[in-house]
Amino acid sequence: MVKPRRTRARIGVLVPFTNTNLEPDLVLLSPPEVSLHATRLGGYDASEVPDASQMADLGSSDIQEPLRLLAGIDPDVVLYGCTSATLALGPEFDRELSDHISEFCGARTITAASALVHALRHQGITQIAFASPYVSVLNDRAIRFLTDASIVTVSRAEVSGILDNEGQGRMTPEQVFDLGRRADSSRAEAIVLSCTDMRAVEAIDALEKETGKPVITSNQAMMFQALSTLNLPFPGKGYGRLFTENAPPKATGALPGGDLS
Numbered sequence: 001m002v003k004p005r006r007t008r009a010r011i012g013v014l015v016p017f018t019n020t021n022l023e024p025d026l027v028l029l030s031p032p033e034v035s036l037h038a039t040r041l042g043g044y045d046a047s048e049v050p051d052a053s054q055m056a057d058l059g060s061s062d063i064q065e066p067l068r069l070l071a072g073i074d075p076d077v078v079l080y081g082c083t084s085a086t087l088a089l090g091p092e093f094d095r096e097l098s099d100h101i102s103e104f105c106g107a108r109t110i111t112a113a114s115a116l117v118h119a120l121r122h123q124g125i126t127q128i129a130f131a132s133p134y135v136s137v138l139n140d141r142a143i144r145f146l147t148d149a150s151i152v153t154v155s156r157a158e159v160s161g162i163l164d165n166e167g168q169g170r171m172t173p174e175q176v177f178d179l180g181r182r183a184d185s186s187r188a189e190a191i192v193l194s195c196t197d198m199r200a201v202e203a204i205d206a207l208e209k210e211t212g213k214p215v216i217t218s219n220q221a222m223m224f225q226a227l228s229t230l231n232l233p234f235p236g237k238g239y240g241r242l243f244t245e246n247a248p249p250k251a252t253g254a255l256p257g258g259d260l261s
Contacts, residue, residue, distance in 0.1 A: 008033040009230045012075030018046050018165040019197040022081045025219040031233045039070045052088050052138045059085035067104045075107045077226045081196045083112035083218045087142040115221035117149045129188035130156045131179045133168040155185035173202035180207045193217040204240040214241040
């Protein structure tokens with residue numbers, strides 16, 4: 001006898017082991033029809049600054065065991081919850097990693113980096129202001145990744161000093177708001193806040209009201225693509241024009257790999 005599912009969809013999440021904000025953000029953005037199931041990733045040194053080298057190590061690390069554990073919940077969608085890990089290694093690596101995860105787990109995979117591109121293309125945005133808590137070299141690689149997707153960064157802002165893993169996660173929504181406002185310029189059509197461990201979701205509403213522009217964040221973009229893929233409702237107001245300017249999808253039919261009885 002097939003056991004009935006408690007929810008309409010299961011989202012599996014691969015999250016760096018020091019990240020403390022991705023899962024709370026996903027809870028904020030999830031409708032009741034979704035359950036979230038996270039497995040943590042290693043492959044980098046928590047005591048080191050998360051620079052381009054450390055994030056490249058994370059991206060290229062062996063994730064077979066985390067994937068085996070995550071596959072055990074039979075996910076409908078898998079989120080790869082580190083933007084900088086694939087930004088550091090480029091679009092081709094991002095695609096190959098996504099394909100590998102999908103093949104292993106039998107589910108559609110959405111990386112944080114590709115979700116940013118998807119969200120921007122969905123809104124027809126080609127010129128952005130970019131902000132993150134990354135070191136400067138990693139920001140350069142992130143901007144190159146977006147450029148390869150025909151998204152031009154016309155202005156940017158960086159944090160003062162160098163933040164370690166804990167420091168990135170400790171940034172307040174007010175600090176994220178200030179960072180995004182500093183990044184903005186008259187030429188930018190939208191503001192991109194990149195990093196799954198930065199509390200950017202909580203700053204979206206205020207920053208959009210301040211600038212009059214859409215704000216796209218890593219975690220928001222992943223959930224936008226995931227919920228669209230799953231044909232499930234979007235969250236209510238407060239989490240950006242990306243959601244409110246797109247009609248919520250209507251839930252219809254069964255989802256891949258799931259029994260809805």
